[in-house]
Amino acid sequence: MKLHPGNLAQVDQSSPAHVRVELSTREGVKLIRRVDALAALSPRQWQQAGGDLWAGPALATFVQPDQPVIQALAAQAHARASLGTPSPVPDDVADAACAVLRSRGLVADVGTIRWQEPLTVRTAGEVMDARAGSELDVAVLLAGILERLGIRPMLALTSTSVLLGYARNGAVSVGDSPEAFAAGVRQGDIGLIDPSAALRSPAGVLHVPGGAAQQIVEAALSELTLVVSIAAARSSGAVPQPALERDEDGVVVELPPSAVRAEQDAEGPAVTAHADATRSVGGPGTDRAVGAAPARVEEWKRSLLDLSLRNPLIDRTTRSAIELKVPPELVGDFEDIVNKRDNLALRPARGAAQAADDAMELLEAHTVGAVLGSKEYVRRLQSMAASARTTLKDTGANNLYLAIGTLSWYADGRRVRSPLILVPVKLEREGDTFVVLLDEAGVSTPNSSLRARFQADTGIDLTALREPVYDAHGVNVEATLDNLRQQLRTAGRRDRVESTVHLGLFRFSTYRMWRDLEEDWPTITANPLVARLLKDTPGADAEDQAPGAATDLDEVVENLPLVADSAQAQVIADAVSGRSLVVEGPPGTGKSQTVANLIFRSLALGRTVMFVAEKQSALDVVARRLGEETGIGDLLLNLHDNGMRPIDVCEALRGALKLQAPGHDAAALAGLRRQLADSRGELEAYREQLHAPGQEGKSYYAARQELVEAMGADASAAPHAQALFNACAARSGLDGFDADQHEA
Structure with missing residues (x-):
């Protein structure tokens, strides 16, 4: 290809x-x-090659x-640095910049760095979206903040790590050589930041x-291999890379700085210092102060709600x-057609000339074109339907939605x-045609992830999105989108609200859990078990470690419907007594059987259990055991089944409430328990006779083992071993044991 920036921007790997x-x-x-032995790198890759003049x-x-x-992080850092003084010095600014990143929960991925291999350097937006980056990513991010605030940064590479230096005195001239950099540090002219340490503690600066x-x-x-003064590089022509984005066709295009600024000025500030601080903890309609929730709760929330640009709910692409x-x-x-439960047939889309036919076909035949080629039509839709079925089977949540309306904005x-609006649907194949139909187990809902990220x-x-307008068939799309356009115009923004429809897979089910943590974390963390998980080193408390009252495992097993060994019975006894525990074991060790026994025993004690x-x-294995092997299937309510309608849940609850305990003969039951106790006593007596120490400290079992060994190896010891065995047998009473009398 020709050496042209537009061509090189399409390179996605070295x-x-x-x-x-x-x-x-x-x-x-x-x-x-011809110049050989070169490598073509993607726009976001770098390696220490070609000499210092290039690298x-x-x-x-x-x-x-x-x-x-x-810009947003720099504004926040400047505000933090200026709290104590109107004119913060470079040390204050460096401290504040690192503190801002710590407050955002950013972590550095520490690992072996090989500078001679192509390394991907993520943009600041990508690092902040992921809340993580390599040491080089973090160093470059901090360098950008410092340069933005007028502090001269320097990247310093050792053979295995990266440091960030900054000029502590604006009048000091700092060279690019490792020797000059080291001298500047020793003389106090250059401050140092360890990127990974600075994200954990102020001591990293x-x-x-x-x-x-x-x-x-x-x-x-002493191990410096490369020092890069950003100011010196700028003066030699190394300007910042331009912003890149993919257009609708997936082609990487370069955005001139003027174009980006014009878009942002027209649409309003893309990010503000206040909003940046909010993203880590707040959400739609919240005004809770930063840091109100414990750090572990914020970590849980971030794992549940993906607000990064990788999430199709934030940036819907043609691939998603x-x-x-x-x-x-x-x-x-x-x-309206979808919410009236009418089936919609999909076909490959026609050209723009048939727009009138598209409208008539939609209204009369309930058929709509999918923007796919004839070859892609079956492949993409079949793959999407299979993925939706797998997700529904594994998680119980449908992630196939019709996405109605689009907000085009800058992030x-x-x-x-x-x-904007998500309608849960199913996708089924009928012959050569794919059909979209409403998933009645779900409801149309606004895109709350977008609301959280946009705020x-x-x-x-x-x-306007939080409180959509409803009509007889669900969301009134026209009125809701018009209200959203009006709200954005009133706010002085020029984001585009487009009337579009897309079919895609969107992970939306975890939002409700995120919302619970956002709104009710004080109640949730008040639970003793959750409070323990909030500790830096969660583990068993003293009361869990202390041994409780001795448990009669025979009595535990006696009240279980399924077979349980002593280890399984101990688990059930501990759980029923209120102890928190984790049970581990490889496949086939009876974990599902133990869970079924535990649920049965808890129900017998009048408790309600959620598994x-x-x-x-x-779930199926445990439900089958409880239903078929214990006979309590009518007491189970399957909340996992996405096909359970509200009326089905009500019927299941009504049926369970009407159940009556079967009659039983108390005297006969007591007799069975006595018989079981007698049999257990006989077995226990036999075990005692078999293993209790006797003559010369030997048990019957040990004496017999010694006799067998003597008869096979040392005939001279056999008489003594025989006498010892006879004495143990006579003492234990096992000399008169007749196995034939104990055959089953």
């Missing part, structure tokens, strides 16, 4: 390359040279102080080396959803397209 140079003289003579300036281009996320850190600093300075060719003016009618410096980025709660499992197969 690959071998060569350059062919052809020169023509005026006389028509051609000179051709250093190339690395400096990844420091992008004008990224919207960098070192203004002046000394004390216990001196030895560590000296060791790092299929566009349905619905005329914009008929999107509301389309939603982290790039345009994203977020779905975090802009400070605006999309109330939760990650996979439906685990």
Whole structure:
């Protein structure tokens, strides 16, 4: 390919390359040279190769102080640094920048770094979305914040790590050589930041080396392999890389800085310092102060609600959803047709010339075109239907939705397209046609993940989306989208609200759990078990470790419907007594049987049990045992079944409440228990006689084993072994044991 920025931007992974140079003289003579042993890197890859004159300036281009996320973080850092003084010094700014990242829960992935191999350097937006990055990612991110705030940063690489230096005195000239950098650190002209340590503790920022850190600093300075002064690189022409985004066709295009600023100015600030602080803890309609919830709760919330641009609920791409060719003016009618439980047939979309036919076909034949080629039609839809069925079977939650309406806006410096209203549906194949039908177990819902991310980025709660307009068939799409357009115009933004329809897989089920933690975390964490999980080192408390009262395992087993060995019986006894515990074991060791016994025993004690499992197969095994082997199937309510309608739940509860305990003969039952106790007593007596020590400290079992060994190896010892065995047999009474009398 030709050496053109547009072509190179399409490279998505490193690959071998060569350059062919052809020169023509005026006389028509051609000179051709070929340069081999090169590598073509993707725009976000870097490696320490080509000499310091190339590697250093190339690395400096990844420091992008004008990224919207960098601007927001810098504003927050400046505000924090200015709390005690109107003119913060570089040390204060460095401390504040690291503190801002710590408050966002950012972590550094510490691992072996091989600078001579291509390394992917993530953008600030990608790092903050993932709340994680490599040491180099974090160092580049911090360098961008410092450069944005007028502090001169320097990237310093050792053979295995990266440090970030910064000029503590603006008048000091700092060179690019490792020797000059080390001298500047020792003289106190350069401050040091250890990226991974700074995300854990303020001690990761070192203004002046000394004390216990001196030895560590000296060791790092002695191993420097490359120092990059960002200011020096800028003066030599190493400008920040431009922002990149994929267009609707999946082509990577470059956004000039002026275009990005124009879009952001037109649509309103993409990120503000206030909103940036909110994203880590807040959500739609909340005004809770930053840091109100414990750090572990924030970690749980982040794992439940993905607000990154990787989430199709935030940025719906052509890879994550299929566009349905619905005329914009008929999107509301389309939603009504679906919610009236009418089936919609999908077919490959036609050209734009048949728009009138599309409208008639939708309204009369309930058929709509999917923007897919004839070859893709079956493959994509069949794959989507299979994925939806698998997810439903494994998790009990349907993740197949019709996404109605799109909000086109900017996040982290790039345009994203977020779905607005989600309608749960099923996708079934009927011959050569795929049919979309409403999933009656779910309800149409606004995209709450979008609301959370949009509020975090802009400070605006999309109330028009939080409180949609409803009609007889569900959400009134036209009225809701119009209200959203009006709200955005009133807020001075120019985001585009588009009337579109897409079919895709969206992970939405965890939002409700996130919402519970967001709104009710004080109640949840008041539970003693949850409170223990909040500890830095969760484990058993003293009361759990202390031995309880001795448990009669025979009595426990006597009241269980399924067979249980002593280890299983102990688990049930501990759980019923209220102890918290974790039971582990490989497949086939009786875990599901133990769970079934535990549920049965808890029900017998008047308790209500909720059994939760990650996979439906685990639920099915326990439910089958309880239903078929214990006879309490009518007491089970399957909440996992996505086909359970509200009326089915009511009927199941009504049937359970009407159940009556079967009659039984108390005297006969007591007699059976006495008979069981007698049999158990006989077995226990036999065990005692078999293993209790006797003559010369030997038990009957041990004496017999010794006799067998003597008869086979040492005949001279046999008489003594025989006498010892006879004495043990006579003492235990087992000399008169007749096995034939005990045959089953």
